[in-house]
Amino acid sequence: MLSPPAARAQQNYPIGPGDVLSVTFLSNSQFNRKVVVGNDGTIFLPFAGELTVAGRTINQLRKDIPVLMTGSVFRERVNGEELLVSISPEEVSVTLAEYRPIFVDGAVNSPGQQPFVVGMNVRQAIAAAKGIKNQFFSADGPDIRVREHPQVLMAELVGVMAEMAVQRALLEGAEDIDPTEIEELNAPPILITSAIELARSQVATTNALLEEELAFLERSVKEAETRVMAALRHEEVMSGIVLSEREEVDQMENLVARGVRPSTLLIQARRLYLQAAERYSGVQADRLSAEDSWRELVLKQNQALREGALQYQQRIQELAQQASQLRVQIDLSTAGLAELDREGEVLGAPRITVFRKLGDQALQIEVTPGTSLLPGDVVHVRFAE
Missing domain, CATH: 3.30.1950.10 (wza like domain)
Known part of the structure; x- marks a missing residue:
């Protein structure tokens, strides 16, 4: 933790x-x-x-x-x-x-670098590394699979249900998970308590990051709206100037035609009108650009909300399928337990350590599969000797 x-x-x-x-x-x-x-x-x-x-x-x-x-x-x-x-x-x-990537090494099937995703936990990093390596199974030996033991399967089911509770809370915009389905599992109380605490921590962390990003988008949209309104006011002012210059040209043409004013003044009035019209065109272009930026930000804001909801729904469906499969495996494994290692001893769960650097401080943290990760973390998986 x-x-x-x-x-x-x-x-x-x-x-x-x-x-x-x-x-x-x-x-x-x-x-x-x-x-x-x-x-x-x-x-x-x-x-x-x-x-x-x-x-x-x-x-x-x-x-x-x-x-x-x-x-x-x-x-x-x-x-x-x-x-x-x-x-x-x-x-x-x-x-x-x-974000800078994370790294997974040790007893995993595909160690190496992985891109960091907001809300990522140890279980997801190990899954991306193609799971934990089964060092006690070989083609010429007995069918020995650590994961077939009901206690190990139940621990995995607790983790899946905890992650499902996290995804549901994020989908609903809730500040806390609903722990009911986790508490109903026939698992050791300490395992359930730990899973619930980690799930709540993950919801709080992910919500904080999401709120920060959405707040930034909201501020950007409001700033874009302000720029659009300023551009509209500028365009209105320039429109009045163009109209005034046009009236001045019309008046000067009348005076020149009557011989009251020299033609040089008419040329000057026309030049001022053309300059004002050119500036007005530039102001219109600025206003259109500001409106395009505003529309793009609004679209990005709405898209972020929609994509987040779709991702949560898809992940919930995947987790529900995993939970169903684990329940079936647990029921089957309790009918006849498989050996766990070549001496018939119960194999302990793998130990997972996260190496993390925070400023000048280097941390070495013993973690569980539900522990949230930070960019740059190194996840090391090993079995006890």
Whole structure:
């Protein structure tokens, strides 16, 4: 089970080497960057230079990086004119694009590197490594399978039911799991209690991460709405200026025709009108771009909610099928127990250790299959000697 400091670390994830940050300039996409945090914990960004980000949270970087870039000036060509444009904080968006991978080694069938997914636990990492290696079974020996023992199968069923409770809570947007189905299992009380505690910890951790990402999307949508409204007001002002310049041209044409004003004034009035019309076209383009950005963010927000619900539903169906299969295996195995090792001894469950680095601190944690993982974790599986 994770210690309190490690549990807090999950909720306030520190950036580390190997993580990928995405920096987006909402009105100047040519400056967008995806940068990998180097071994020294630094990144390099336009207008900010080299920054040390290791050990800091994404929320801290979202506040600090835009401020560092504020006031930076770049040249931009608009309607044939070269303008100096200053960067404002609300134009800069910072997100965590990719987490650094985890690693699984030891008594697994396919050790190696795996991509980290938010909410990932030890059981899922071992499953991605094609399960725990069965070192007591060979083609020329007796049919010896550790997993056929009812106690081992029941422990696996407890884990599956706990994960199902987690997925249901996330699907329903609940802050806690419903432990009823776990408590009804005929398993040792300590196993049930541990599974429920870990499931509740996972729900709290995953909800915190999801709420942070959804809150960021919500803020982005509101900022985009503000930019659209500002663009509409600017367009309205420019429309009035164009109309005024057009009226000035009409009036000047009348005066020139009557010989009251020289034709040079008419030429000047027409030039001012064309300039205003050109600026108005640029303002319209800015407004359309702001509306496109707003629609894209709203679509991304809605898509995130839909995809999350579909993933939870699909995982619940998979877990329900696994639970049904385990129940059948338990019923069959209790009718005639298979040997567990070549001496007829009950083989202990594998020991799982997570090696984790938090800042300058290296942790070695004995865990269970339901323990949540952090990016960069190394999961080591071994059997007791």
